Amino acid sequence: MKVYLDDERATPPGWTRVYWPDEAIALLESGEVTEISLDHDLGDDERGTGYDVVLWIEEAVVTRGFRPPIMRVHSANSSAREKMERGIAAIERLAREG
Numbered sequence: 001m002k003v004y005l006d007d008e009r010a011t012p013p014g015w016t017r018v019y020w021p022d023e024a025i026a027l028l029e030s031g032e033v034t035e036i037s038l039d040h041d042l043g044d045d046e047r048g049t050g051y052d053v054v055l056w057i058e059e060a061v062v063t064r065g066f067r068p069p070i071m072r073v074h075s076a077n078s079s080a081r082e083k084m085e086r087g088i089a090a091i092e093r094l095a096r097e098g
Contacts, residue, residue, distance in 0.1 A: 001016055001027065001031075001033050001034060002014060002015045002034060002037075002091075003015065003016050003019050003027050003033050003036045003069075004018070004036075004051055005020075005024045005036065005037065005039055005042070005053060006037075006039040006042075006074070007019055008039075008043075009039070009074070015037070017072075020042065020047050020054050021047070021048035021049065021050070021052040022047075024036065024038075024053045025056050026064050028060075033069045034070065035070040035071075036053070036069050036071055037071075037072040037073070037074050038053055038071070038072070038073050038075065039074055040073070040080035040081065041075065041077050049080070050084060051080065051083060051084050051087065053088040054084050054091070055087070057071070057088060057089065058094070068091050073085055076090075
């Protein structure tokens with residue numbers, strides 16, 4: 001399954017749309033996600049951002065050997081995109097070392 005986390009953009013064909021980090025995490029926990037594309041700003045920072053999903057994946061890789069899917073960032077927020085991409089690079093390193 002390919003998961004697309006976004007509050008506004010159109011969902012690409014073949015992707016499952018979610019609007020909030022907890023929805024993305026629930027699908028990741030199913031073990032069925034092969035790829036995930038993340039937006040950062042989802043309209044309500046109290047409910048979370050795409051970076052929260054990156055942090056969850058990182059913790060899951062470190063604490064329980066979670067195998068991360070292919071991860072992409074499609075956020076227009078350039079500073080948040082950079083932060084998320086650095087997190088993804090760290091996850092990829094951890095997963096290779098694990």
